[in-house]
Amino acid sequence: MIAITLTVNGETIAAQVEPRTHLVDFLREQLGLTGAHLGCEHGVCGACTIRVDGAIVRGCLVLAAQADGSVVETIEGLSDSGEISDLAQAFIDRNALQCGYCTPGMLIAAQDLLLHDPSPTREAIREHLSGNYCRCTGYHAIIDAVQATARAREQA
Amino acid sequence: MKAPAFGYLRPASLAEALALLQSHPDAKLLAGGQSLLPALNLRLSQPSHLIDIGRLAELCGISVQQGRLRIAALTRHAELQASPLIAQAAPLLHAAIQHVAHPAIRSRGTIGGSLANADPAAELPACALALQARIDVLGPGGARSIQACDFFTGLFETALGSDEILAAVEIDTPCEGAVFGFQELARRSGDYAIVGLAAAGRVEGGALAELRLAYFSVGATAILATNAAACLLGTAADPASLSRAEAALAQDLDPPDDLQASSATRLHLARVLLRRVVSSMMPQQRLAA
Numbered sequence: 001m002i003a004i005t006l007t008v009n010g011e012t013i014a015a016q017v018e019p020r021t022h023l024v025d026f027l028r029e030q031l032g033l034t035g036a037h038l039g040c041e042h043g044v045c046g047a048c049t050i051r052v053d054g055a056i057v058r059g060c061l062v063l064a065a066q067a068d069g070s071v072v073e074t075i076e077g078l079s080d081s082g083e084i085s086d087l088a089q090a091f092i093d094r095n096a097l098q099c100g101y102c103t104p105g106m107l108i109a110a111q112d113l114l115l116h117d118p119s120p121t122r123e124a125i126r127e128h129l130s131g132n133y134c135r136c137t138g139y140h141a142i143i144d145a146v147q148a149t150a151r152a153r154e155q156a
Numbered sequence: 157m158k159a160p161a162f163g164y165l166r167p168a169s170l171a172e173a174l175a176l177l178q179s180h181p182d183a184k185l186l187a188g189g190q191s192l193l194p195a196l197n198l199r200l201s202q203p204s205h206l207i208d209i210g211r212l213a214e215l216c217g218i219s220v221q222q223g224r225l226r227i228a229a230l231t232r233h234a235e236l237q238a239s240p241l242i243a244q245a246a247p248l249l250h251a252a253i254q255h256v257a258h259p260a261i262r263s264r265g266t267i268g269g270s271l272a273n274a275d276p277a278a279e280l281p282a283c284a285l286a287l288q289a290r291i292d293v294l295g296p297g298g299a300r301s302i303q304a305c306d307f308f309t310g311l312f313e314t315a316l317g318s319d320e321i322l323a324a325v326e327i328d329t330p331c332e333g334a335v336f337g338f339q340e341l342a343r344r345s346g347d348y349a350i351v352g353l354a355a356a357g358r359v360e361g362g363a364l365a366e367l368r369l370a371y372f373s374v375g376a377t378a379i380l381a382t383n384a385a386a387c388l389l390g391t392a393a394d395p396a397s398l399s400r401a402e403a404a405l406a407q408d409l410d411p412p413d414d415l416q417a418s419s420a421t422r423l424h425l426a427r428v429l430l431r432r433v434v435s436s437m438m439p440q441q442r443l444a445a
């Protein structure tokens with residue numbers, strides 16, 4: 001077991017982890033934070049998208065041991081802080097989720113785009129979300145929701 | 157799936173990392189983990205330990221010295237993409253990196269890991285070939301440099317020894333008349349290419365004085381299409397010369413069949429890319445565009 005200390009959604013956590021445990025299993029099983037989902041566990045689906053040290057990552061492709069000393073933010077943290085409440089509401093308004101499995105990852109990836117590019121084109125939105133699979137919506141509603149949020153934020 | 161069990165070691169220095177590699181012959185280096193961790197989760201590999209070099213400051217940084225650009229191994233794809241120095245001193249890498257995976261993977265994956273991994277469909281090894289990069293390696297016996305054309309030896313195989321660490325990539329900054337072109341065809345943005353082409357050359361008096369065409373996803377390694385390039389040297393990439401180069405491509409490439417595309421389709425797409433990329437490199441085309 002490896003001793004790690006990290007910040008998760010603003011809280012300092014000290015824990016023991018097995019070397020092979022990836023961040024999402026650590027969050028889900030040791031911390032009970034089940035917002036980050038696991039689809040493929042080899043980097044292709046994006047359901048596990050979380051933020052580490054301010055950048056979005058595949059939570060299934062980062063070991064908990066590698067995150068020692070890092071600042072980790074999950075959908076729970078982003079929701080509680082209100083950072084993405086408008087984006088989440090836009091997803092609901094536009095029917096940008098059905099089963100919801102992809103949604104936490106989509107929201108975090110979309111927020112990452114909006115932070116770097118406040119008025120993205122639809123093409124830029126598609127490009128930024130290209131690594132996040134949704135098997136339900138057909139994507140258009142998701143692009144609509146992200147674009148609507150960008151416009152609303154610009155007018156705010 | 158879940159990865160098999162392994163030990164985790166995080167050396168505090170490059171010297172310690174090299175010593176750990178020697179004392180743990182079945183260990184693997186862990187950089188960004190964006191190729192190694194999927195392989196472990198799919199149980200394609202079972203190392204005894206991972207030696208996490210991901211935080212070694214000695215392997216970080218981008219710099220230019222005496223006309224040489226040096227990109228240290230741990231430079232992440234996202235860093236490469238955002239670097240104004242890379243955009244100016246290595247336009248080919250700047251163009252290529254946007255095609256490597258997706259934002260959440262580019263935030264962790266490194267150039268050293270990409271070159272050491274030597275995926276035949278990867279963009280950066282092809283760029284290294286086109287740019288005649290030099291790959292700087294450290295081992296128990298000290299430092300050595302390997303030319304890109306000698307580095308990629310086979311499918312996921314390189315000239316790196318099992319006790320060596322890739323430290324940096326070095327390329328010449330663009331000389332006068334230097335031109336670059338990059339395009340790939342993929343089903344979805346960020347996916348590995350079905351066929352891709354990274355090209356570097358030099359135009360003098362309106363004609364191509366130098367040209368290197370590095371194709372990827374067409375064989376076991378990225379491949380320099382020397383016959384096709386020879387057809388274009390000394391020309392302004394006029395339609396007749398492009399047609400000759402397209403025909404010559406059959407001597408350079410013998411692409412494999414796979415689920416994505418047949419060999420014949422790949423060769424056809426390689427020809428399409430040849431025309432597009434080389435045309436985009438010619439000054440009059442760029443003015444017209």
Ligand SMILES: Cc1cc2nc3c(=O)[nH]c(=O)nc-3n(C[C@H](O)[C@H](O)[C@H](O)COP(=O)(O)OP(=O)(O)OC[C@H]3O[C@@H](n4cnc5c(N)ncnc54)[C@H](O)[C@@H]3O)c2cc1C
Binds near residue numbers: 042044265347
């Ligand atoms: C879904 C998905 C899509 C992707 N799409 C693309 C794509 O389109 N194009 C592309 O090029 N790549 C793609 N990648 C791979 C990505 O670019 C990786 O970042 C890269 O191949 C490996 O870099 P890494 O730092 O993550 O290496 P790691 O995964 O840490 O290591 C890879 C290998 O290199 C060795 N290694 C790493 N660093 C060194 C070093 N300094 N010295 C010696 N050996 C070293 C490791 O031991 C390991 O064997 C994709 C990955 C995923 C998960």
Ligand code: FES
Binds near residue numbers: 038
């Ligand atoms: S679970 Fe991480 S990308 Fe699919």
Ligand code: FES
Binds near residue numbers: 096097
């Ligand atoms: S809403 Fe079901 S996968 Fe996206």
